Amino acid sequence: MMDFEHPDIRASDADRAAVTRILENAVGQGMLTLDEYSERVDVVLAARTRRELDTVIADLPHIRHRPAPAPPEVLRGWMSSMSRRGQWTVPARLRLVTRMCSTTLDFTSAVLQSPVVHIDIDDYFGSTELVLPDGATADLNGVGNVASSTTVKVTASPPSQRLHVVVAGKMRFGSLTARHPFGTTLKRLLS
Structure with missing residues (x-):
């Protein structure tokens, strides 16, 4: 799911972990082969921005939960x-x-x-x-x-x-x- 608000924000470790979980679920549901999973995880680990992460999961049905904003x-x-x-x-x-x-x-x-x-x-x-x-x-x-x-x-x-x-x-x-x-x-x- 593209982050239209801030697609070029740097990706955090939490962002990478969330996308990896989506990929793991996709493998478990038969949407990705293990080879596809492996290729995509390599891209996730090298991703610098949220846009790069979003391209890895663009063809998968998912809901990426954003962390709640910190209280002011x-x-x-x-x-x-x-x-x-x-x-x-x-x-x-x-x-x-x-x-x-x-x-x-x-x-x-x-x-x-x-x-x-x-x-x-x-x-x-x-x-x-x-x-x-x-x-x-x-x-x-x-x-x-x-x-x-x-x-x-x-x-x-x-x-x-x-x-x-x-x-x-x-x-x-x-x-x-x-x-x-x-x-x-x-x-x-x-x-």
Whole structure:
């Protein structure tokens, strides 16, 4: 089954094991000979991407179960100031639950676990700033505002291959801004 969402993502050992199990079941049901099985397992072991794995099982009826996505990391704050700067590790999914907080998530030196970061925001009376490196993009269209402002000062599309931040959720009586570090535009003009 082709992975239409991310066919060129690198294959993991778990992906290879899942495809090998599908091939073993196919042999057990008489769909493949042992020689065909052996040839295909060689391809599985050498596969670098999910697309390569999917070609091995494209002619077989199967359901490849994807592992459940990891739960999002949760950042909570109440009447405080929260900041993530420097080389902090950014998970692929982040949940931000804040009440009357000033929050800054600076991605300029961050260690990314995925080039796409999904942030689910649940905020009352707060201000949240996302500081993105030059070339990064952001999509804040999934944010519902109640007496709030959402400002995108970075490119929204096409999504950056380096870092694309997607924010969804609710802002109530607060503000959300996605921007580059101060001076980025000036540096670009002077270069």
